[in-house]
Each structure stands twice: as C-alpha cells, then as structure tokens.
Amino acid sequence: MSNFWKKMKKPFFVLAPMANVTDFAFRSMIAKYGKPDVMWNEFVSADGLVSRGREKLLMDLKFSKKERPIVAQLFTGHPEAMKKAAALCAELGFDGIDINMGCPDRAVEKQGGGAASIRDPENALAVLEAARDGAPNIPVTIKTRIGYNRFEMDWLRILLEQKLPALTVHLRTRKEMSEVPAHWELMPEIVKMRDEISPGTLLIGNGDVESVVDGAEKIEKYGCDGVMIGRGIFGTSWLFENISTRSNPRARWPEERLKIMVEHAKLFEKTFCGKKNGKNGSKPVKNFAVMKKHFKAYVSGWDGVKELRVKLMETENAKQVAKIVKEYLQAENR
Numbered sequence: 048m049s050n051f052w053k054k055m056k057k058p059f060f061v062l063a064p065m066a067n068v069t070d071f072a073f074r075s076m077i078a079k080y081g082k083p084d085v086m087w088n089e090f091v092s093a094d095g096l097v098s099r100g101r102e103k104l105l106m107d108l109k110f111s112k113k114e115r116p117i118v119a120q121l122f123t124g125h126p127e128a129m130k131k132a133a134a135l136c137a138e139l140g141f142d143g144i145d146i147n148m149g150c151p152d153r154a155v156e157k158q159g160g161g162a163a164s165i166r167d168p169e170n171a172l173a174v175l176e177a178a179r180d181g182a183p184n185i186p187v188t189i190k191t192r193i194g195y196n197r198f199e200m201d202w203l204r205i206l207l208e209q210k211l212p213a214l215t216v217h218l219r220t221r222k223e224m225s226e227v228p229a230h231w232e233l234m235p236e237i238v239k240m241r242d243e244i245s246p247g248t249l250l251i252g253n254g255d256v257e258s259v260v261d262g263a264e265k266i267e268k269y270g271c272d273g274v275m276i277g278r279g280i281f282g283t284s285w286l287f288e289n290i291s292t293r294s295n296p297r298a299r300w301p302e303e304r305l306k307i308m309v310e311h312a313k314l315f316e317k318t319f320c321g322k323k324n325g326k327n328g329s330k331p332v333k334n335f336a337v338m339k340k341h342f343k344a345y346v347s348g349w350d351g352v353k354e355l356r357v358k359l360m361e362t363e364n365a366k367q368v369a370k371i372v373k374e375y376l377q378a379e380n381r
Contacts, residue, residue: 050186051085051116051142052212052249055273058266059084060259060290061215061251063277064120064145064190066090067337071109072315077280078113080307081288081296084273086110086117090147093123093132094158106319106332108139115142120190122147124159124170126177133181143185143212144178149192151221162221165195168205175209190215190253190275193233196222200240207241213249214241215275229254234269251275259286263293282344284311301349301379305372308345312338312365320364335364342368 062069062077064087074086091107110117119136121144123129133144148171150161157163164171178187188211194202197220206214216237218229234252241250253275256262262274280286284307288296299307319333342359346352358371 050212052186052188055084055249057249057272058263058293059273060262060287061085061273061275062087062280062287063253063275064088064090064118064147065277067333068281068340070107070315070319070333070337071111072311072318073284073341074114074117075111075314076284076307076311077287078111080285081283081290082113083276083287083290086114087120087145088117090120090122090150091132092155092158092160093121093128094125096121096132096135097128103332108136108141109318110141117141118143118145118188120145120147121178122150122155122158122160123174124163124167126170126173129174130177130181133178133187137182137185141185143188144182145188145190145215146175146178148189148206149217149221151192151224162192162195165192165199165202165221168202172205172209186212188213188215190217192217192219192221193230193237194220196220198230198233200236203237204240204244207244207248210245211248213251215251215253218252218254225254231255231265231269234265234271238270249273253277258295259290259293260295282341282347301352302376304345305376308342309365309369309372311341311345312368316365335362338368 060083062083066089069089088110089107091104095101095104108119119141121132136144147161148164152161155161189206193216218231218233238250241248250271251273252265252271256265256274256276257279262276265274285296315338316335320331320335339360346356346359355375359368362368
C-alpha cells in the first residue's frame with residue numbers, strides 16, 4: 048500500500064477524530080455532501096481492541112470506500128497493545144494509522160494514552176515504534192498538543208525527529224483544554240523547526256478552525272500545510288463541499304438542512320441501533336440519544352426553531368424524527 052501523504056496536494060483539509068461524533072453514519076454523510084481530503088475515524092482504545100470487549104469497538108472501525116483515504120486513530124500507553132491494534136487496522140484496510148497523543152480525557156490518560164504521552168516521551172516513542180511494527184506497510188502519524196502544562200518545544204522536536212509523514216498539532220496545552228483561544232501565533236515557530244529537522248513531515252494545524260475559508264487563511268498566514276476541523280463540522284455535513292476552491296459551502300436553509308438531518312438519523316439507527324448490531328443480537332451498539340447532539344447543531348441559525356428542537360430532543364428513533372420534521376415543514380409551507 049502506498050503512503051498517500053506523499054501525494055497530498057497543499058493546502059489540504061482533514062476531518063478531526065471525535066468520539067461519539069465522527070462515527071460511520073456521520074462520516075458517510077460527510078463523504079456524500081462534502082468530503083475532506085482525509086478522514087479520521089472516531090478514536091479507539093488499542094487496549095480495548097485486544098481485550099474481550101473488542102467486538103463492540105470494531106463498529107468504531109467500520110468505514111466505506113467512499114471515505115478514502117481514511118485514517119484509524121488509536122490511543123494507548125502500552126506498546127504491545129498498539130502493535131496488535133495497528134496490525135488489525137492494517138488488516139481491515141485503513142490507509143493510515145494515527146496515534147492520539149493529545150486527548151485530555153482522564154479515562155484516555157489513565158491508559159497512558161492521549162496527553163499522558165507528553166509526560167513520558169520514552170514510552171510515547173515505544174508506542175510509535177510498536178505501531179510501525181504492527182502496520183509496516185501503511186503510514187503512521189501522530190496528533191498531539193503543544194505541551195502538557197505549557198508550550199514544550201522539546202516535545203514537538205522529539206516527534207519531528209521521528210520523520211513522521213504528518214504531524215497534527217492542536218495549538219493548546221493539555222491544561223488549557225479548549226478553554227482559551229488556540230495559539231496559532233506559535234505555528235510559524237513550529238514550522239521553522241519542522242523545516243530544520245524533518246522537511247518531509249506535513250504539519251496540520253488544529254484548534255478554532257471554523258470553516259474552509261478560515262482554515263485557508265490560517266494556512267496562508269501561519270505556514271502549516273493543512274488544517275484539521277473538528278467542532279466546525281457540527282450541523283454541517285457539507286462543510287468541506289468547496290475545498291477545491293477554498294471557499295465555504297452554500298447555505299442550506301431550512302428544508303434541505305432538515306432533510307439531511309433526517310437522512311443522518313436514519314443511517315445512524317440502521318448502523319448502530321438495530322438488534323442485529325448488538326452482541327448476540329440482544330441490544331444496540333449505540334443509543335439513539337447520541338443523535339441529539341447533532342439535532343441541536345442541525346436545527347439552528349434561523350428564527351422560530353426552539354419548539355422544533357425541543358420535540359427532537361424527545362425522540363427515540365428515526366421514524367419519530369422524520370414525522371416531526373415533516374409536520375414542521377408542512378406548517379411552514381402553509
């Protein structure tokens with residue numbers, strides 16, 4: 048398998064990995080209405096993938112050909128688990144593997160993954176080598192933060208010395224979480240260091256990128272090769288529609304927007320909520336309530352939607368969602 052990063056045209060735009068957000072259903076919608084240059088799955092525990100509970104987690108690794116190139120993001124502090132999980136992802140056909148070395152979630156850090164990696168560079172490099180050993184024929188990249196409690200240039204230097212195909216830098220520390228503006232002013236310094244140590248490593252900036260236009264402006268101003276968009280995708284499956292022209296997508300208000308939301312709800316239910324998707328056919332893989340965070344995002348931006356949003360928050364299945372939307376649109380068109 049080829050290293051798709053070597054063929055990546057700059058500037059480029061990629062989808063962030065977000066747990067219980069960028070699942071197969073949502074990514075399918077994004078691939079249909081506005082596909083980015085690279086997609087990430089929602090991040091998955093390598094430890095979980097090599098445990099008895101792996102069957103449920105395998106649903107987080109479900110993807111379609113329409114999503115390619117797609118990267119599997121894994122986290123762990125245990126090299127042996129990473130090696131086995133990376134091998135599994137390669138076997139499943141992913142185009143690349145990304146190691147999460149930046150997530151501030153305490154459950155992730157307890158496994159030695161995410162931002163905990165910043166505090167233990169030696170083990171972080173062991174995890175990286177394990178991923179490379181487990182999946183020698185596909186590229187292995189890293190997503191991290193600028194430091195744990197402060198900006199740590201030495202941490203980023205260590206990672207750049209590994210000659211990664213790509214490095215995603217969330218421009219906040221672990222301590223800052225997402226409570227302060229991303230430090231985009233630091234990107235030129237990181238770019239300069241990259242140019243000196245590993246000019247072949249693509250730098251992807253992450254943090255407060257709200258749209259394609261905003262991302263393109265940040266790339267030009269600060270010098271990175273691409274941007275990763277996370278929260279900006281909420282409620283706009285079509286966000287990446289015009290990345291070839293570096294322009295934002297056309298507005299969809301409100302009928303088309305709501306029809307896409309219903310389509311998303313139906314696909315989510317079909318993928319995760321049927322009994323056939325549960326262990327031994329007994330229960331769903333995910334609760335339909337996961338969709339409610341999407342409802343809040345889809346149903347916003349125009350007047351008089353509070354009542355509609357309240358009704359959608361009470362739904363338990365896609366059929367109810369479709370009925371509520373149909374009644375709303377009929378009332379609006381009278």
